[in-house]
Every structure is written in C-alpha cells, then in structure tokens.
Amino acid sequence: MASVAINLSGADADGTVTHFKVTALPTLGALYTDAGLLTALVINTDYAATAEALTVYYDAASVTGADSFTYMAKDDAGAYSLDATVSVDVTAIINGYRYFRLDITVTAGVGGLSLDDMRLVADGIDYPSVNMTGLSSPSPLVASASEESHASYGAYLAFDAGLGSSATRWYTSATVATVGWLQIDLGVGNEITPTQLKLKAPDGASARGLVDFRLLASNSGSFSGEEAVLLNVSGEGAWADYQVKTFALS
C-alpha cells in the first residue's frame, strides 16, 4: 500500500459545511481527488462536500517520516473555518508499524493480567520471528509492560517461546490498575503491517483470559493519541489454558 484515503470533515454551528479546500499541500507525498490517483488535488480550491465530508487520497513516495497538510471547511454562508492540520505517518503507509501495544482493560475480579505468548502475523510470518530471551534480547527487540510482578514474569516471556508447548508468561501483580498493557518494539527498519494477532492464554485462563483489549500500533513509541487502532475486542469469550486464538486486524 502506497496510498491512503483520508476523510476531511467539519461542522457548522448554524448551518452546514458545503466545501473544503486544502490550504497547504503535503511535502513528502501528494494529494489526489480520486482513489486511482489520476487527478491531483489543487491547493486553495473549493471541493464540494458530501454529508459535510470530503475524501482525499494521499500518495506517498518511497520515503519514510512524518508529513502533514492543512485544510479549511466552508459553510453555506461562504465563511471559512480556521486551518485544520492532518498528520500523515508516511512510514506506516510504506512500511507499517514498529511498536505494537496490547492495551488491556481490566475486568473486575481478575487476579492480575497475564499472557503466555503474543505474535503478529504479516505475510504468513509470526513476529517477532525469533524468540526473546530477555527484555531487550535479542537486539533490536524490546518488550515492556505496564507492570511486571517480578523478573520471572517479565514482559519478554510473552514473546519467548512462540505458540508452542512452553508455559512461560508475562504477569502483573494480582492487584492491578484499571488498564494494563504489553508492548513489543520490533526495532527501526523492522516495521510490519500485520493482518492477524495471535494470543496464547496462560494457565489459569478461566480467570486470566483477556476479555476487553485493543491492539495499538505506532512508529513514535508514543501511545497518547497518534497511534492506530488495529483491533478492538470487548467481551471476548472464555479461554482454555494455553489456548491460542487468532484475531483478524483491520
């Protein structure tokens, strides 16, 4: 994938948004008005809105990095809004993501968060594609978590033995915050675009099996709003000990 659809939207307090215009073009890629990338979008030109929105198409060149452009909405009285900025993660469009975080909402009564193993599937390969032997081994892999009960339940134990018979798990203490997370950093240059998430339940799965969780992806390592949400599960059913479940990602 080298292009991505971006939905511009706006709202008007006393009328409707009728048009959009782009006021500053991106610098690392180009904008088009059609998915086929045939018609270049023209700066400072009104494009008619549909249901107060306009879909434009960003085509990335073979580069990595962060790009942005700005646009204004126009209302039915002909007034323009202030500039709104759209940020584009070019690395994600071209290569995928480097950081993945399993963001877990704690279910009342659960005796801590735990997972035996987690893999991301891209092009038929499970990632990480090698088993971890420590929190940052082998390089450049780095595993981390919101909490680790102690070293023998470290975050890397959810990436240490694949989905096979080994029973080693990441575990928080029994008293956990309302949200916990488990994260893997594949390292710069090792970005992937996964299509599936595989999770292997730990022992005691009837109590520790994950119920409400999301898979987040980032290239900055920050998860404060700029990340992508690849999976959002609520009310997942029962898990058996060491059961492996596969989830399709968007």
Ligand SMILES: [Ca+2]
């Ligand atoms: Ca494990």
